Amino acid sequence: AQSVAQPEDQVNVAEGNPLTVKCTYSVSGNPYLFWYVQYPNRGLQFLLKYITGDNLVKGSYGFEAEFNKSQTSFHLKKPSALVSDSALYFCAARGGATNKLIFGTGTLLAVQP
Amino acid sequence: NAGVTQTPKFRILKIGQSMTLQCAQDMNHNYMYWYRQDPGMGLKLIYYSVGAGITDKGEVPNGYNVSRSTTEDFPLRLELAAPSQTSVYFCASSEGSYTGELFFGEGSRLTVL
Numbered sequence: 001a002q003s004v005a006q007p008e009d010q011v012n013v014a015e016g017n018p019l020t021v022k023c024t025y026s027v028s029g030n031p032y033l034f035w036y037v038q039y040p041n042r043g044l045q046f047l048l049k050y051i052t053g054d055n056l057v058k059g060s061y062g063f064e065a066e067f068n069k070s071q072t073s074f075h076l077k078k079p080s081a082l083v084s085d086s087a088l089y090f091c092a093a094r095g096g097a098t099n100k101l102i103f104g105t106g107t108l109l110a111v112q113p
Numbered sequence: 114n115a116g117v118t119q120t121p122k123f124r125i126l127k128i129g130q131s132m133t134l135q136c137a138q139d140m141n142h143n144y145m146y147w148y149r150q151d152p153g154m155g156l157k158l159i160y161y162s163v164g165a166g167i168t169d170k171g172e173v174p175n176g177y178n179v180s181r182s183t184t185e186d187f188p189l190r191l192e193l194a195a196p197s198q199t200s201v202y203f204c205a206s207s208e209g210s211y212t213g214e215l216f217f218g219e220g221s222r223l224t225v226l
Binding site: 090106 | 117144146148154157161169172203205211215216217218219
């Protein structure tokens, strides 16, 4: 069965510091990996995705993610955090020829001024 | 450009009542999904559809029904509401590929008392 794990319920970081939000996955076949962000009382918004090619993927708002096949990980990163980055972040994965996109439990990112 | 529109935004039901959550998209997407979001649990897939007339179960389909008579609409029906169905429900759509990102509605918050 497909699964996505986000081991940290919350990540705290000071504004200006680099941030990392961790994600590992377990899927059959080639993985298709996604990051979404959710602001309070809103729907999820797409940030970036890995389909194939370069392991470092760049997305919206200065975020990037690194695909590591051997560690089955897809960590979200940003070189310099902003207070406005504070939100709930979800990692999601599809494997092989499946229509089902499975989400992790989410990581709350809190950026302190 | 409306994207994915969900109605109602809020609803309170009594145990045993029935209701339909409406979802419409104007992006001509073939794929549509219903997720529920519970605190600490992430998003769980209830049902999905790959086109008009085609639906399939997700991770947590019990207590729900769907139909897809048109490309635009994907309503979710709760037949006999139970407290366990108290949740925030999100509808999403995507282009017809495994690599396409999902576009989410703003959510429908349902409380069953």
